[in-house]
Amino acid sequence: MKNIFSLTLISAVLSVSVAAQSPKPVPEKYRELPLSAIKPTGWLRNQLQIMRDGTTGHLDEVHPKIGNDNGWLGGKGDAWEETPYWLDGAVPLAYLLDDKPLQQKVKKYIDWVIDNQRPSGYFGAMTKDEREKNVKVDVANCASGDDWWPKMVMLKVIQQYYSATNDPRVIPFMTKYFRYQLQALKSCPVGKWTEWATSRGTDNVMMAQWLYGMTGDKSLLELASLIESQSFPWSDWLGNRDWVIGAAAQQNEEHWMRRHAVNVGMALKAPAINYQRTGDPNYLKSLKTGFNDLMTLHGLPMGIFSGDEDLHGNDPTQGVELCAIVESMYSLEKIIGITGDPHYMDALERMTFNALPTQTTDDYNAKQYFQIANQVHVKRGVFNFSLPFGREMNNVFGMRSGYTCCLANMHQGWTKFAAHLWYATPDKGLAALAYSPNNVTAKVGAKNTDVTIRETTRYPFEEGIQLELATASSVQFPLHLRIPSWCRKATVAVNGETVQTPEGGKVIVLNRTWKNGDKVTLNFPMAVSTSNWGRNSRAVERGPLVYALKLEETWEKETEKDEGDYFNVFPKGDWNYGLVDKIVKDPAANLDVKTVKPVTDSFIWNLQNAPIEIRASAKKIPGWKIVNDVAPQPVTDRNGHFVGKVDEKVETITLVPYGCTKVRVVAFPVVK
Template identity: 60%
Template structure:
C-alpha cells in the first residue's frame, strides 16, 4: 500500500461541522477526581468590546493569514500531505487560529483551518498513527505500524489539543474514534518507543498529552486511557518533583550552563506547570496540588517580574528587571494556569492569569499583530539588535527586536493561542449547572441551566481599565442557577448589586456564589474599587499598580524599520524622552495621596498602544544622571536595604506620566526610589 499519494478529500463535511453547536461542558468521569470548574466548550463564549477588537485585528493579521505568506506553512505543508513543515509550527498556528475561527464565527477562517483538521482525520493510518508522512513512510511507501517507524511525539500533542477544541465546537463524531485509535497506538508503543525516543521536547511536554488523554476518557470511559496516563506521567520530565522539592528552582536561579538545560527552558517550564494538577485528577493525591503551589510561589519569588510572568531568555534567569521573557513561555504558562483554575478553583491562579494576560501579553506584539518580540524586558528603554543579558544570545542579535520572524519562529506561530485561550476561559461551568466568571473581559456566555433552559449572560465592561462589570441575563423564562464571581485578591472590598440594589459586600481573594431564581432582564453589577498601590520587586525596585494593571513610565520612541538577511524585516525603538527616573519616597509611602488617576474616553476600536491608553497615573520623580544605557540595557541601580538609591539624584522634581504596561513598547516599570 502506497500512502504517499494522499489526496485531500473534498470538504463536503464542512457545512455540517461549521454549523454544528458547541458540545456541553464535560465533567470528570470516575475514578478521576472531580474538577472544581468545568471548561466551557469552544463557541459558548463570544468576545465583545475591546476583546473582540483584539480578535478582529488578529484575524486581519497573522492569525488569519499566516499560512498565505509564511513559507514554512505555505509551501508544500506536511500537515496537508506535502513534504514541508512536519513538526510543531503548523499545529501551533492552528492551536490559536482554530479557536479564533469559532470565537468570531468566521466562516472563511473555519474553512481554512478545517483543511488541516480534515486531512489528519481522513489520513490516519490503520495503526492509529497520524500526521505528516514519516521518514519511514516516505522511503518505503508503507504506513507506520510501530512506534520506531513514526516520528516525534511532540507535534502530535499540539494537534490533539486542536482536535479537542474542534470537537468541542462542532461535535464532529470522527474525532472520538480518531483520538481513541491514536492513544491505542501510543499505549502499544510507548514502552519500546518512549516519549524521549526522538526529541527531548516530548519528554518535557508530556503533560499536554496527558491532558487530552483524560479528556477523552471522560467521553468514552476506556480504561486503557487511565493506564496510558500513568505511563505518560512516568515518561515525562519529573516536574512534580521539581516544583515540590524546591532545589530545582534555586539551582535554576544560579545556573545557565548546558547541564539539564531543557529542565530550565522557560517554555518547557510553562508547559510543565500543568503536569501535577492534571495528574492529580488521576491520583487524587493532595501532594500533587501542593507541589504545584510550592513551585509556582517559589518560581515567582526567585524569577518573577512585575508584569506577572517569570523570566526566561531562554533559561529561567532570576528577577532582574532587564531579563527577558519569551513569548512562547508566556502563552503556555497562561494555558497551564487555565487548567489549574479548572482543577483547583484556587483564586491565586486566577489573579496570576489576569496579571500576565493584561500586562505582559499585549506589549509583546505590534498593533497589527504581524510582528512580535522573541524576548521582552520589563525595564525596556530601547529595542534594538544585541545580546544584552539574555542566556540565549543569538549571533545575529535579533532576540529583542520586533519582527515577523526575529529570533526563533516558534513565537511567530505559537503566540496566537494566548488571547484565544484566555477568551475561552473567562467563564467556567459549575457542577450545579451554573457558571463562574473567573477572569473578566467583555463577553457573552451561553449555557444550559437546570431543566435545560438556555441562558445567555452578557458581560459589559472596560475592565481591566474600569472597576465596574455589568452582567445582563437573557432566558426564555425565570430559571434558578448559581452564578459565581471572583473577587480579585487586590480588591479590598467588592460590592454586588442586583437590579440596582445592593446585595452584598465581600473581601478580595475569593470566589462568591449567588444562588437564586434569575429572571430575564436581571442586571448584576460587580463593583471592584481600584486603589493605587506599589509593590516591591527585584533589586529593591518599586512598581505602581492599580487593580490588575501595572503602570510604566511613558517613553516616547522613534521607530526604525530595517532588514536582516536571514530574518527579514524588523523594527527598532529608540527613546526620545527621558526615562532614567526614580520614584519619590512619598509615592511609595502614600501612593493614593501622591498620584492622580486620569481616565480618558475609551477608544473604539481599542488598540494596546500609547495613544489608545484609556487611563494614566500621574506622579512625581527625579532623574538619576548615572543611570544610563550600557550596551543597550538599562541595568537596575543598586538600592540599599532601606529601599533608597544612595547615588547622585537631580534636585529637580519632575512630573511623570505612567500608562498601563501592556500599552507600552519602551518603559520603566521597576523604579528605584529616591528621597
C-alpha cells in the same frame, strides 16, 4: 456527545471495583464551556479581529515554513510543531468570531490529519520510512514513526475543533491513536526522538485524560500514567525547591531543558493534571510551592517569570519569551478549572493584561522574541539574555525575530483567554472567573435552560462590570463570581440592590431564581499601590494593571535579506528616573490617577490609546545609563533607597498601563 468528564470521574471515585492502588480521578471544580459558547465583544473582539486580519488568519500565506508544501497536508514541508502551534490559536479564533472562511482554512488541516490516520492509529505527516520504504507505521515498527511532541499539539487542536463542532470523527480518531500509543510507548518511549517530547509530556497526559472524561475508558488512565512516567518529573521538581534554586544559580548547558521557560510554562499545569488523575492532594501542594518559588526567584512585575530562553532571575533587565507567556496562560486556564483556586485566576489576569499585549505590534504581524521589563529601547543587540543570539535579533519586532516558534505559537494567548472567561459549575451554574466584554450562552439549572449573559465592561481599566441576563423563562441557578485579591472590598448588586460586599481573593455565589432582564453589577474599587521587585525596585499598580513610565516612541524600520522587515523602537524622552520615597510610603496620597480617554470598541493596546494615566513625583539619576544594551538596576540600600547622586529637582512623570508600552521603565529605584 457532550462532556461527561465530571460525572465519569465521580463515578470512578465512587466505584468499589477500583483497586486500592488504582488512580482515583477527581472532578474539576469548574468545567470548560464549548468553544462556541463565549462570544467576545468590545475591545476584546476588536483584538481578535486584528489577529484574524493579521498573521493569525493568514500565517500560511506569509510564513513560508507553513505555506510551502505543508507536511500536515501531505506534503514534504513543515511536519513538526509550527503548523500545529498556529492552528492551536487559529482554530479557537475561527469559532470565537464565527468566521466561516477561517473555519474552512483550518479545517482542511484537521480533515487531512483525521482522514489520513493509519490503520494502526498512528497519525501525522508522512514519515521518511513511509515515503522511502513504503513501511506501514504500526506498533511492531513504531520506530518508523516520528516525534511524539508535535502530535501533542495537534491533539489540542482537534479537541478544540470537537468542542466547537461535535464532529463525530474525533472521538474514534483519538481512541484509535491512544490505543496505538499505549502499546507503542513500550518500545518507542516518549523521548525516543526528541527531548522536547519528554519535557512536554504533560500535554499528552492532559489529552488522554480529556478523552477518558468523554468515554470512561480506563486504559486511558493507564496511558496517562505511562506518559507521565516517561516524561520530565515536573510535579516533583515544582514541589522540590532544589530545582528552582538550581535554575536560578545555573546558566550553563547542563540540564538547560528543565530551565527552558517555555517548557516551564507548559509544565505549570503538570501537578494539577496529575491531581486530576490521581486525587493525590500532594500534587496541589507541589503546584503551590513551585509557582510561589518560581515567581519569587524569577518573577517580573508584569506577572510572568523571566526566561530568555532559560529562567534567569528577577532582575528587571531580564527578558521573557513570548511563547512562555502564552503557554503559562494556558496552563493557568487549566489549573483554574481543576483547582478552582482564585490565586491562579489573579495570576492569569495579571499576565494577560500586562505581559501579553506589549510583545506584538498593533497589527499582530510582528513580535518580539524576548521582551524586557525595564525596556529602555528596542533594537538589535546581544543584551543580557541566557540565549543571546549571534544574529542579535531577539529584541526587535519582526516576523522572524528570534525563532519563529513564537510567530506560530503567539496566537493562542488572546484566543484561549477569551474562551476561558466563563466556566460551567458542578451545581449546574456559570462562573465568571476572568473579566472582559463578551456574551456567553449556556444551559443551566435543573432543566438545562438556555440563558445568555451579556457582560459589559471596560475592565481592566475601569472598576465596573455589568452582567445582564436573557432567558425565555425564569430559571434557578448559581452564578459564581470571582472577586480579585487586589480588591479590598467589592460591591455586588442585583437589579440595583446591593446583595454582598465581599473582600477580595474569593469566588462568591449568587444562587437565586433569575428572570429575563436581571442585571448584576460588580464594582471593584481600584486603589493604587506599589509592589517590591528585583533589586529593591518598585512598581506602581492599580487593579490588575501595572503602570510604566510613558515614553514617546520613535519607530525605525529596517530590512535585511535573511531577517526580513523588523522594527527598532527608541524613546524620545529621558527614562532614568527614580520614584520619590513618599510614593512608597503613601501611594494613595501621592499618586494622581486620571482618565484621559475612553475605552472604545476599537481600543488597541498602544500608547495612543492608553486610557489611564498616573502622575508621580520623580528625580533623575544621572549615573543610570545603558550598559551592554540594558539599563542595569541602580544599587539600593536595605531600606530600599538609591544612595548615589540624584538630581535635586523633583519632576512629574506620567505612567501608563504597561501593556500599552513598547519602551518603558516599570521597576523604579526609589530616591529620597
